[in-house]
Amino acid sequence: MRKYFLILVLSVLSLPNVMAQKQKKPNILFILLDDLGYADVGFNGQTKILTPNLDQLASEGMNFTQHYAGAPVCGPSRAVLMTGKHLGHCSVRANPKWTKSGKPLDLDQQDVTVAKELKRAGYTTACIGKWGLGENLTTGIPNQQGFDYFYGFNSHKNAHRYYPEKVWRNDVHERIEGNITKQKKGKYITDLFTAEAKEFIKKNKEKPFYLHLAYTTPHFELTIPEERKAYYKEQNWPLREMKKGHYYHDRNGHVTYASMVTDVDRQIGEVLALLKDLNIDKNTLVIFASDNGHEYDNGKEFFDSNGVYKGKKRDLYEGGIHVPFVAKWEGKIKAGTTCNEMFTFWDFLPTACEIAGIQPTDHEIDGISYLPTLLGKTKKQKQHDYLYWEFNERKGPIQLVRKGDWKLINFIHKDRQQLFKITDDISEQSNLINQYPEKAEELRKILKEARTEHPEFPLVKKGNSK
Missing domain, CATH: 3.40.720.10 (Alkaline Phosphatase, subunit A)
Known part of the structure; x- marks a missing residue:
């Protein structure tokens, strides 16, 4: 009887350690x-x-x-x-x-x-x-x-x-x-x-x-x-x-x-x-x-x-x-x-x-x-409903939004945009900005809504942009 009692006590004492290992x-x-x-x-x-x-x-x-x-x-x-x-x-x-x-x-x-x-x-x-x-x-x-x-x-x-x-x-x-x-x-x-x-x-x-x-x-x-x-x-x-x-x-x-x-x-x-x-x-x-x-x-x-x-x-x-x-x-x-x-x-x-x-x-x-x-x-x-990036260095600012199959890149310093259907054109060779104006406009709206203003990163052309 003492033997079984000792086993029971040891089991109870070790229970917190076992639980701790499981809950780690x-x-x-x-x-x-x-x-x-x-x-x-x-x-x-x-x-x-x-x-x-x-x-x-x-x-x-x-x-x-x-x-x-x-x-x-x-x-x-x-x-x-x-x-x-x-x-x-x-x-x-x-x-x-x-x-x-x-x-x-x-x-x-x-x-x-x-x-x-x-x-x-x-x-x-x-x-x-x-x-x-x-x-x-x-x-x-x-x-x-x-x-x-x-x-x-x-x-x-x-x-x-x-x-x-x-x-x-x-x-x-x-x-x-x-x-x-x-x-x-x-x-x-x-x-x-x-x-x-x-x-x-x-x-x-x-x-x-x-x-x-x-x-x-x-x-x-x-x-x-x-x-x-x-x-x-x-x-x-x-x-x-x-x-x-x-x-x-x-x-x-x-x-x-x-x-x-x-x-x-x-x-x-x-x-x-x-x-x-x-x-x-x-x-x-x-x-x-x-x-x-x-x-x-x-x-x-x-x-x-x-x-x-x-x-x-x-x-x-x-x-x-x-x-x-x-x-x-x-x-x-x-x-x-x-x-x-x-x-x-x-x-x-x-x-x-x-x-x-x-x-x-x-x-x-x-x-x-x-x-x-x-x-x-x-x-x-x-x-994700959409994904957003921007690049604020020498070539920037540049913005990017991806929504589903589509991505729009906004080259602020060049006043130019590119639209790709990325699932069909993974290498981004065909700019579809003129073929799909409604899709481009949809993504432009997201670009405006996706960011908050930051005093150190205004979306204006850099002086040394090319």
Whole structure:
């Protein structure tokens, strides 16, 4: 009798632990690359560059074929991702200094980020890598935007270096011993980001965490340790000679670019393997994406980085905003599935909130949760009525609205518009603005209604626009 009583007591005592394990909120790991084209990865058709770990991630999860970045350049795209608001409502609508005043604009205290929301839900949060929303080192820095831990670059210009001499660890600008930027000597920053990510995961494996892992690869400058180029040096590709200027490029562009992508793929593989080793992979949602379209090919298209899509970084054609996007959550997301519905960076915040069991604080966000799609409950999935972007830099302002099969691009600086039926013309070759005036007018009305005015981003022609 005493034996059965002891078993009963032990069972009761362990019940809270069992329930806690069942009720533990899933970890969220968002891996973001910088300027990676839609077709720079094998699972989207790349044939020259090897990305075995990302290809495996796609085969074990869901590949989104119509996922859009927040903007065609990194700063506003990341702001959209963090706040759940598209470029018509987001506080940061251009990269630094492309404001009316010429001063960089960061996130402010009123912005509600994914990290702030998940902290409210009991998550430990970290941003490792490129942040790019804290140029002024005030309200926009990660530690002021909901992140418990930060290691990386607050500003854009410093993030252009792969052998930086300093990097931010929270609010300390920490020197990297042995690094000489101009000589490209010392510790390779991608390695440091991976090491920091793995350490954060190890320290927080027992509690729910949100890790925003934002590698700078393969953004210019193009450089990587020489020994990591061995495979691609043997391919006998034609030389694309890269000249040094602001960027301290390695000489052989094709070899270097491919080596950088394959190397970061390897390091992502190490992070994913760690999740499995710690037995937390089944309770971790992993998302992989790029912040905007590619920049490298520059019209030559050696790697065919955007496949069938027209344009690249800084364009509001598909090539500038249509990005690779994969989600894996073992046991929740059916392996090897494809999502052809339209989703965007501003959908991440409401998705994360729903996963964490909370409602978004800001009821005026533009995003919708795609959790039903992840879980295979497509009948419960809400759809966007329309999608909106704007580009406020040298070629701008340019506006874009997509509604269903149609998209309208408004080139304010050229006083010209283009209308595409994107489902029939994915490469955006035929401007139908004169053939479908009623459809064009319908979309023009949305352009006017989709945005709020912002004193730093007026829709007027830039003085240096061409």
